[in-house]
Amino acid sequence: MESLADLPASLRNRADYGDLLLTFHAVHLQIESAVFTPARDQGWRQLGIDIAGHQQLELVTRDLRALGRAPQARSAGDPGPAAPGLGSRAEALGRLYVLEGSAIGRRVLSPLLHEKLGDVPSAFFDGVGRHPRAWRSVQRAIASLADSPRQRREMLTGARAAFQVFVDHLSRRADRWALSAG
Numbered sequence: 001m002e003s004l005a006d007l008p009a010s011l012r013n014r015a016d017y018g019d020l021l022l023t024f025h026a027v028h029l030q031i032e033s034a035v036f037t038p039a040r041d042q043g044w045r046q047l048g049i050d051i052a053g054h055q056q057l058e059l060v061t062r063d064l065r066a067l068g069r070a071p072q073a074r075s076a077g078d079p080g081p082a083a084p085g086l087g088s089r090a091e092a093l094g095r096l097y098v099l100e101g102s103a104i105g106r107r108v109l110s111p112l113l114h115e116k117l118g119d120v121p122s123a124f125f126d127g128v129g130r131h132p133r134a135w136r137s138v139q140r141a142i143a144s145l146a147d148s149p150r151q152r153r154e155m156l157t158g159a160r161a162a163f164q165v166f167v168d169h170l171s172r173r174a175d176r177w178a179l180s181a182g
Contacts, residue, residue, distance in 0.1 A: 001163065001166050002105075004167065004171055004174050005020075005170050006174065007020075007109050008109065008112045008117075011113065013117070014067065014117060017067070017113070018064065018067045019173065019176070020173065021060055021064050021067070021069065021124065022064065022069065022071065023170060023172075025060045025061065025064060025071045026169050027165055027169045027170075028056055028099070030169075031095055031162055031165055032057050032099075034092070034095070035092045035096055036054075036055055040089065040092060043089040043092070046089075047137075047141040047144065047145075048137055048141060049137045049138065049141055050131065050137070053130060053131030054099065054100065054130075054134050054138075056099065056103060056124065056130070059123045059128060059129070059130075062121070062123050062124070063120075063122065063123050063125075066121035067120070067121060090145055090148075090150075090154035090158065091154045091157055091158035091161070093138070093141055093142060093155055094155035094157060094159035094160075094162065095159065095161060095162040097138055097142065097155070097159055097162075098159050098162035098163055098166070099162065100134055102166070103130065103135075106124065106125040107125065107127050110122055110125040110126050
């Protein structure tokens with residue numbers, strides 16, 4: 001994922017940054033729509049996770065709007081890519097693990113973005129307003145399910161599916177970037 005994103009090298013200007021945010025918007029829309037559903041709220045509470053503190057789609061949307069870029073709207077006839085099938089809460093937890101790991105990585109990259117691009121909206125990269133213990137709650141939840149071989153497999157399945165969503169979207173972005181740079 002890191003080589004596909006190629007950050008911050010692939011960011012030549014604010015337009016490239018906006019394109020990157022659109023890519024992250026698509027990723028989070030796809031994953032969060034499966035993971036953060038009202039039907040799953042009780043399961044998250046049972047795992048000790050306040051799921052509202054993990055949602056990141058609003059942050060990327062805020063940054064896109066500040067850049068004057070609208071997130072990709074879907075028409076009624078185009079539901080967009082289907083979110084990968086999601087079965088158990090262990091699978092959902094595996095996906096949440098990937099989202100939280102990505103959030104940590106973005107906070108490390110944020111100063112580099114500002115160094116390269118100057119003053120850009122970066123709530124998504126900075127994790128503005130996110131719960132400071134979000135990562136710890138995911139770690140505790142994973143530990144609580146780790147004794148079960150079935151749940152470990154399901155967490156890995158969920159994590160792999162989330163990584164694949166990132167890879168798919170970042171690959172398309174890398175292809176577009178290579179064409180525009182060429």
